[in-house]
Amino acid sequence: MSAVIEVQNLRKKYGDVVAVDDVSLTVEQGEIFGILGPDGAGKSTTVECIEGLRKRDGGTIRVLGFDPYAERAEITRRLDVRLQDGTTSDRLQVAEALTLYSSFYRDPADWHVLVDSLGLNSGATTGSGELSCDQKQRLSMALALVGNPQVAVLDEITTGLDPHARRETWDTIETVRASGVTILLVTHLMEEAERLCDRVALLNKGRVAAVDTPSGLIQRIRDHHRITFLPSLPLHDDLLTRLPGVTGVTRKDERVTVTATTDVLHPVLSELAHHGIVPEGLRVERVPLEDALLALTAADPGES
Numbered sequence: 001m002s003a004v005i006e007v008q009n010l011r012k013k014y015g016d017v018v019a020v021d022d023v024s025l026t027v028e029q030g031e032i033f034g035i036l037g038p039d040g041a042g043k044s045t046t047v048e049c050i051e052g053l054r055k056r057d058g059g060t061i062r063v064l065g066f067d068p069y070a071e072r073a074e075i076t077r078r079l080d081v082r083l084q085d086g087t088t089s090d091r092l093q094v095a096e097a098l099t100l101y102s103s104f105y106r107d108p109a110d111w112h113v114l115v116d117s118l119g120l121n122s123g124a125t126t127g128s129g130e131l132s133c134d135q136k137q138r139l140s141m142a143l144a145l146v147g148n149p150q151v152a153v154l155d156e157i158t159t160g161l162d163p164h165a166r167r168e169t170w171d172t173i174e175t176v177r178a179s180g181v182t183i184l185l186v187t188h189l190m191e192e193a194e195r196l197c198d199r200v201a202l203l204n205k206g207r208v209a210a211v212d213t214p215s216g217l218i219q220r221i222r223d224h225h226r227i228t229f230l231p232s233l234p235l236h237d238d239l240l241t242r243l244p245g246v247t248g249v250t251r252k253d254e255r256v257t258v259t260a261t262t263d264v265l266h267p268v269l270s271e272l273a274h275h276g277i278v279p280e281g282l283r284v285e286r287v288p289l290e291d292a293l294l295a296l297t298a299a300d301p302g303e304s
C-alpha cells in the first residue's frame, strides 16, 4: 500500500483560536479512513486543509504527492467536488446536474453508469429540489464521483438521514471504495465508523489522541472485556473480584456486570458453578466504540 494523504504537524488558527494544533496522519491507498472526535476537535478544519480549501499555518500536507493548497488545480482534478446543500439549483433535473458537472472535467465518468449503480434511475428527470433526502445524498455522491476522483472526502454525509437511508448510503460508500477510491470520512456516528472504517484518527483539542482500527481503539481500554448475567442466587462481589483480571463488578436491576482486562469467561463460570449459581441471560459484551473514545479523549491528547 502507498500513502495517498500524508499530513505532518498540521497547524491552523482562526485569529486567536487554535483549531488544529499538531495533527499528523497518513491515509493509505484504498482505505476508508475515519476522522472522529468531539465537537470542536478540529475535524472539519483538518479535512478542509487536506482539500486545499484552507491555508494552513504550519506543517506539511501531501495529497497524491501534491500540496493541496499550493497546487489546488492538480488536487481538484483528483479529489471529489463536494456538494454542499444549495450548490446545485433545485430546478436542475438530476440528468441536467450530472451533465453540467461532467462538463467540468477533462475525463469524466459516464454518469449513466453512476446513476445506475447508485440507484438514481427513477429520479433522472426529477428536479433536484424534489428528491427525497436519501435520493439527494445519492445525487450528491454521483456529482462527487462524476470526475473520477482518486480520493473522496465525505464530511458528515449521513447526518440527517433516517436509519434506512443511512444504511443504503453506507452500501454506496463501500461500492465506491471497491472501485478503488480512497475515502476520508468525517463522522459523529460510532456505528458508521465501526461499519465502514479500516482505521480512524481520534482528534481531541486539535491533536491526534489515537490512530487505530475501531477494534484496536476498543482494545486500548483497560477494561474492555465485559460479561453480564442475572445470578440465580444472591452473589457476593468478592467471589468474582478476586479472580485475576477482573477489575470490577457492578449491578443494575439485579443484573451483574463483570469488567476485566482479559477474557475471564471460564473462571467466572466455574466460580459461579462452584457456588451453585446459574448465570441466567449470560452475555459477553464488547465495550462500545463510543465508550472507548470517551476514555481516550479524557486522557491528555497525545498521551494515549
Ligand SMILES: Nc1ncnc2c1ncn2[C@@H]1O[C@H](COP(=O)(O)OP(=O)(O)OP(=O)(O)O)[C@@H](O)[C@H]1O
Residues within 6 Å of the ligand: 014, 017, 018, 019, 020, 037, 038, 039, 040, 041, 042, 043, 044, 045, 046
Ligand atoms: N471559521 C472559523 N472561525 C473561527 N473559529 C472557527 C472557525 N471554524 C472553526 N472554528 C473553531 O475551530 C475549532 C475547531 O473547529 P472544527 O469545525 O474544525 O471542529 P470539528 O471537530 O469539525 O467540530 P464539529 O464536530 O462541531 O463540526 C472550534 O473551536 C471552532 O469553534
